[in-house]
Amino acid sequence: MPKKSNPLQDDFRTEMAAEREALAAQLGESDTFGDKMRRLASDNKLAVFSGILIVIFILMAVFAPLLTPYDFDEMDLMARLAPPSAKHLLGTDELGRDVLTRLLYGARVSLAVGVIPTVFSMLIGVVLGMVSGYVGGMTDAVIMRLADVVLSFPSLLLAMVIMYTLGDGITSIFIALAITNWASVARVVRSETLSLRETEYVEAARSMGVKDMVIIFRHILPNCIPSLIVLFTLNVPSAILSESSLSFLGIGVQLPKSSWGLMVNMGRTYLYNAPWLSLVPSAAIMLVVLAFNFLGDGLRDVLDPHLKNS
Amino acid sequence: MLKSIGKRVLQTLVVLFCVSLLIFILLRIIPGDAITTMMGEHANAETIERLTKEMNLDKPFYVQFASYLRDICTGNFGSSYTLNKPVTELISAAFPNTVMLAVFAALIAWVIGMVCGIIAAVRKDGILDRLFMGFSLLGVSIPVFMVAMLLQYLVGYRLHWVDISGVKNWTGFILPAIALGWNSAGSIARLTRSTLVEVLQEDYIDTAKAKGLGQGAVLLLHALRNAMLPVITMMALQISSLLSGAVITETIFSINGVGRLAVDAITSRDIPLLQGTVLFTTVIVIVGNLIADCLYTVLDPRIRKGA
Numbered sequence: 001m002p003k004k005s006n007p008l009q010d011d012f013r014t015e016m017a018a019e020r021e022a023l024a025a026q027l028g029e030s031d032t033f034g035d036k037m038r039r040l041a042s043d044n045k046l047a048v049f050s051g052i053l054i055v056i057f058i059l060m061a062v063f064a065p066l067l068t069p070y071d072f073d074e075m076d077l078m079a080r081l082a083p084p085s086a087k088h089l090l091g092t093d094e095l096g097r098d099v100l101t102r103l104l105y106g107a108r109v110s111l112a113v114g115v116i117p118t119v120f121s122m123l124i125g126v127v128l129g130m131v132s133g134y135v136g137g138m139t140d141a142v143i144m145r146l147a148d149v150v151l152s153f154p155s156l157l158l159a160m161v162i163m164y165t166l167g168d169g170i171t172s173i174f175i176a177l178a179i180t181n182w183a184s185v186a187r188v189v190r191s192e193t194l195s196l197r198e199t200e201y202v203e204a205a206r207s208m209g210v211k212d213m214v215i216i217f218r219h220i221l222p223n224c225i226p227s228l229i230v231l232f233t234l235n236v237p238s239a240i241l242s243e244s245s246l247s248f249l250g251i252g253v254q255l256p257k258s259s260w261g262l263m264v265n266m267g268r269t270y271l272y273n274a275p276w277l278s279l280v281p282s283a284a285i286m287l288v289v290l291a292f293n294f295l296g297d298g299l300r301d302v303l304d305p306h307l308k309n310s
Numbered sequence: 311m312l313k314s315i316g317k318r319v320l321q322t323l324v325v326l327f328c329v330s331l332l333i334f335i336l337l338r339i340i341p342g343d344a345i346t347t348m349m350g351e352h353a354n355a356e357t358i359e360r361l362t363k364e365m366n367l368d369k370p371f372y373v374q375f376a377s378y379l380r381d382i383c384t385g386n387f388g389s390s391y392t393l394n395k396p397v398t399e400l401i402s403a404a405f406p407n408t409v410m411l412a413v414f415a416a417l418i419a420w421v422i423g424m425v426c427g428i429i430a431a432v433r434k435d436g437i438l439d440r441l442f443m444g445f446s447l448l449g450v451s452i453p454v455f456m457v458a459m460l461l462q463y464l465v466g467y468r469l470h471w472v473d474i475s476g477v478k479n480w481t482g483f484i485l486p487a488i489a490l491g492w493n494s495a496g497s498i499a500r501l502t503r504s505t506l507v508e509v510l511q512e513d514y515i516d517t518a519k520a521k522g523l524g525q526g527a528v529l530l531l532h533a534l535r536n537a538m539l540p541v542i543t544m545m546a547l548q549i550s551s552l553l554s555g556a557v558i559t560e561t562i563f564s565i566n567g568v569g570r571l572a573v574d575a576i577t578s579r580d581i582p583l584l585q586g587t588v589l590f591t592t593v594i595v596i597v598g599n600l601i602a603d604c605l606y607t608v609l610d611p612r613i614r615k616g617a
Contacts, residue, residue, distance in 0.1 A: 149328040154554035282456035290451040
């Protein structure tokens with residue numbers, strides 16, 4: 001027997017639905033990923049500009065050989081420590097190498113060091129965070145205490161000790177930075193998992209007998225992705241800064257390879273007679289870090305507003 | 311309140327134990343042969359034997375770890391191989407410099423950060439607000455070594471305002487302190503601004519204004535008092551990060567502090583010195599964070615009264 005509809009109740013229902021929709025629109029929850037990106041593009045010019053700057057830096061790193069007439073270790077001993085000029089736009093270093101050329105090639109190492117360890121630390125953080133939040137109990141306690149231990153170290157000091165243990169070199173930097181950065185990712189993913197685990201659709205999936213692994217990868221992981229994008233954009237610059245600090249202290253990238261931090265370190269000896277040697281790569285580091293931070297902040301505002309407080 | 315503080319202290323003890331275990335593993339176990347790493351390939355057999363005995367490397371893992379724990383609990387970090395002095399003595403000679411640097415940096419950062427933050431909040435969306443907030447973002451993104459070298463070059467070398475030939479008296483700490491405090495000033499300014507802006511919208515601020523209080527009194531007596539809580543917590547957290555973050559500043563300005571000792575220990579592959587400096591600094595950071603946590607509990611009446 002069909003239920004007789006009550007006009008008053010129907011009215012009330014549509015009103016409720018409209019209200020809920022309005023609330024969702026206000027929170028930006030009904031927007032698709034594309035909507036949010038469009039909002040970012042129209043509202044936050046700084047983030048857009050930063051994004052473009054990052055793309056330019058990446059292109060410069062990739063096409064370095066095409067952009068400069070010099071080789072990155074081509075020496076011109078007659079033109080040592082030459083100030084910026086038409087021939088050498090950013091001057092030359094103590095062996096007469098073109099600073100702009102070394103900057104372009106150094107960008108390859110610095111960007112790689114920003115991205116690769118961050119990818120690894122995110123992978124570790126996501127897996128441990130989801131397991132921790134989903135399984136709970138003893139596993140959760142052990143993983144989170146481990147994260148506490150890593151987070152309680154001053155991160156540069158921990159990276160220094162790991163570099164000592166593993167020896168110099170780029171692979172060691174990748175490992176050192178991945179080990180020092182996973183813990184904060186794990187914490188965020190764990191708290192997301194904890195709240196997602198209680199949602200109706202996860203409960204529904206579980207009551208239908210869906211396996212835990214499937215729930216984790218098909219229902220929980222995709223919902224963590226917005227936060228992960230934000231975390232990624234904010235962790236890349238901090239990895240770049242860590243590498244430059246390590247290389248600056250002489251325990252990171254080693255000669256004859258080059259990175260921005262190492263360039264700053266090598267130029268320090270000539271700070272007073274050739275200040276561009278360290279200040280140019282420092283400025284490059286600052287620009288990239290600023291750009292990633294602006295982009296990250298912009299993404300966070302549209303994708304994941306509640307991350308702001310954590 | 312006591313219960314939650316007690317719980318935090320217990321947790322801290324567990325973390326301290328794990329931290330010392332991790333440092334032990336990283337420095338003693340993984341490098342394979344710690345002594346060859348330290349002395350190079352050409353060490354003579356006698357030295358190797360003596361060091362092996364001294365560092366207990368001929369005993370099983372748990373015996374090594376137990377004696378290491380006993381040593382660090384009694385403050386005995388062994389002796390440095392390159393400097394031929396007890397590590398404890400080296401650290402206690404270097405620590406006052408690090409403390410001095412951190413205190414100067416903290417003072418500069420907090421005064422500048424809070425003043426800028428308060429002005430920015432009161433003149434929200436004004437020119438000063440934008441200027442200060444732009445600067446504070448720069449403060450967070452600019453690498454420490456860049457600030458340090460810019461200061462060295464411009465203020466020290468070009469303008470000759472400060473002597474940069476080394477740290478002889480307290481004036482030598484000015485530039486390093488600015489370089490180190492720059493970052494912290496930025497984050498203090500941002501936090502002060504955001505909490506103050508929030509507090510200024512509360513009803514009791516309107517009430518105070520309605521009572522006829524002047525703007526200064528409203529700001530000082532009503533707004534700041536309530537906005538300071540998170541700022542003070544952040545300050546407490548910053549002390550430990552300033553103490554541990556001085557590695558680069560100390561290196562650039564040739565200040566004989568604990569951070570520089572750690573860098574020297576790595577470049578000269580001096581395991582006892584590295585172990586001592588890293589453990590010491592980490593313990594300070596952990597204890598500092600514990601104090602910051604407890605401070606928050608004590609300061610916030612909502613938590614203190616157990617509401």
